[in-house]
Amino acid sequence: MDLLARLSNVPAVSGFEHEAQKLVADELRPYADEIRTDRLGSVIALRKARKPSRETPYRLLYAAHIDEIGFMVSYIDDRGFIYFIPIGGFDARTLPSQRVTVHGTAGDEPSKLEGVIPSKPGWMTDDEDRKRVIPIDELFVDTGLPAERVKAVVQVGDAINLSKEFEVLNDEIVTGRNFDDRVGTYSLIDSFRRIEENTVDVYAVSTVQEEVGVRGVPTAAHAIGADICVAIDGSLPSDIPFAKSHRAQCPIGGGTGIYLMDNRTIGDRDLLRGLIDTCERHDIRYQRNIGGGTDASAVQRAGLGAKATTIGAPTRYMHSTVQMCHMRDIRATADLLAYFPRYAHEILPDDWR
Ligand SMILES: [Zn+2]
Numbered sequence: 421m422d423l424l425a426r427l428s429n430v431p432a433v434s435g436f437e438h439e440a441q442k443l444v445a446d447e448l449r450p451y452a453d454e455i456r457t458d459r460l461g462s463v464i465a466l467r468k469a470r471k472p473s474r475e476t477p478y479r480l481l482y483a484a485h486i487d488e489i490g491f492m493v494s495y496i497d498d499r500g501f502i503y504f505i506p507i508g509g510f511d512a513r514t515l516p517s518q519r520v521t522v523h524g525t526a527g528d529e530p531s532k533l534e535g536v537i538p539s540k541p542g543w544m545t546d547d548e549d550r551k552r553v554i555p556i557d558e559l560f561v562d563t564g565l566p567a568e569r570v571k572a573v574v575q576v577g578d579a580i581n582l583s584k585e586f587e588v589l590n591d592e593i594v595t596g597r598n599f600d601d602r603v604g605t606y607s608l609i610d611s612f613r614r615i616e617e618n619t620v621d622v623y624a625v626s627t628v629q630e631e632v633g634v635r636g637v638p639t640a641a642h643a644i645g646a647d648i649c650v651a652i653d654g655s656l657p658s659d660i661p662f663a664k665s666h667r668a669q670c671p672i673g674g675g676t677g678i679y680l681m682d683n684r685t686i687g688d689r690d691l692l693r694g695l696i697d698t699c700e701r702h703d704i705r706y707q708r709n710i711g712g713g714t715d716a717s718a719v720q721r722a723g724l725g726a727k728a729t730t731i732g733a734p735t736r737y738m739h740s741t742v743q744m745c746h747m748r749d750i751r752a753t754a755d756l757l758a759y760f761p762r763y764a765h766e767i768l769p770d771d772w773r
Pocket of ligand 1: 485600601630653654
């Protein structure tokens with residue numbers, strides 16, 4: 421859990437992923453035959469085929485996005501309150517009473533200020549206020565510091581991230597602010613270290629800017645020219661009281677979710693079969709997921725196209741600061757990613773080109 425905690429605590433708002441990508445690259449490097457960072461910032465590590473199924477091995481691309489939703493400073497007022505715009509899809513209802521970290525670049529050296537996004541105090545609210553959600557453009561960060569102290573550190577354009585940290589809640593139940601997609605990144609790294617007897621070249625890609633519309637992965641997909649893509653992202657558990665029973669799927673603890681279809685991708689039939697066969701060969705718990713939207717969509721349609729889908733641990737409360745996962749599902753995801761490269765070539769037809 422140490423690596424998962426470190427990955428979950430490092431900030432990486434979309435477009436500001438540098439520090440986190442350094443951590444990812446350091447973790448992948450000892451196990452990679454080649455590693456590089458592409459022009460947009462995605463880290464690409466290659467583990468060459470150890471038992472290639474043909475002279476030029478097929479290419480399997482694993483993609484997990486390192487970025488998390490956050491904010492950009494848009495204005496600092498005369499009293500030092502910091503206004504912001506969202507980077508990625510936030511639910512405004514979840515923001516009041518959050519702790520945040522502002523990554524200032526106004527001084528000679530980058531420097532952080534800690535702050536809160538307050539809720540409107542009860543004694544200032546009227547009946548109308550109680551009924552409405554405060555829109556994001558009325559919210560602000562309060563550091564408690566005077567304007568000149570704030571402006572010495574922070575300027576317009578700086579990143580703000582939610583600062584809730586990784587915790588073990590109970591037994592193997594863990595929580596963090598960005599399990600979408602840090603548990604995916606964790607599974608990517610953990611599996612990459614254990615890949616053996618792979619018949620295909622495996623490219624582990626830690627992508628950037630997924631949360632703002634899958635902007636980071638296309639350049640990596642173009643450079644690699646993958647035959648097969650498995651994105652790793654949270655699947656969508658509906659095992660909570662808010663969900664209708666006829667939408668039930670992917671309870672946490674039930675295994676890794678294999679995406680049949682999401683908002684951007686219809687899972688390739690041969691790839692789904694190959695992933696399920698791998699689970700059955702190695703006693704890996706899996707379940708079927710419908711819904712979401714991931715990096716797989718861009719790789720599927722890059723170049724000549726790739727057989728693509730997504731897998732991942734069910735993640736409760738995505739895009740909130742209390743995302744919840746079961747370690748058993750995270751391990752199942754990594755196991756599937758570690759074993760699949762032994763069989764990946766089998767899903768491609770003889771006339772594949
Ligand atoms: Zn995601």
